[in-house]
Amino acid sequence: MIPVEILLVEDNPGDVRLTVEALNESKIFNNLHIVEDGIEALAFLRKEDKYERKPRPDLILLDLNLPKKDGREVLEEIKKEDPLKRIPVVILTTSSADEDIIKSYELYANCFITKPVDIEQFIKVVKSIGNFWFSIVKLPPDGHKK
DSSP states (O other): OOOEEEEEEOOOHHHHHHHHHHHHHSSOOEEEEEESSHHHHHHHHTTOGGGTTOOOOSEEEEOSSOSSSOHHHHHHHHHHSTTTTTSOEEEEESOOOHHHHHHHHHTTOSEEEEOOSSHHHHHHHHHHHHHIIIIISOOOTTGGGO
16 A cells, blocks of 8 residues: 655644644554745755655645745745646645635635644544545545656
């Protein structure tokens, strides 16, 4: 069985820990790659420098409020680049502002989820993201093989 490749772009260590825990509890066989800012996310996706041997992710979990380059800018660049634009991007952020939701969808985010404050709810949400994207949704066939 080939694991699914997930890129988590998140600068909050607590949210990283909860996401790791939730994915470990899920029944999804995965490799989770973690970067802490928008510059690193784009370097990972473009296979630059230390990321040249990293696999293409099957799914990106993207926070909006990131250091160096924010998630909105990262999303915009991902969706403009042919090799990257088919990778599903799930916005997973603390924001519930209408303008962030609208802007994310205008930039072709695949879905927008506001992080629950409650730890158990947060874990439940991340597990449901994994189950939805890897058990229900049919992803493009090129996936992480290219």
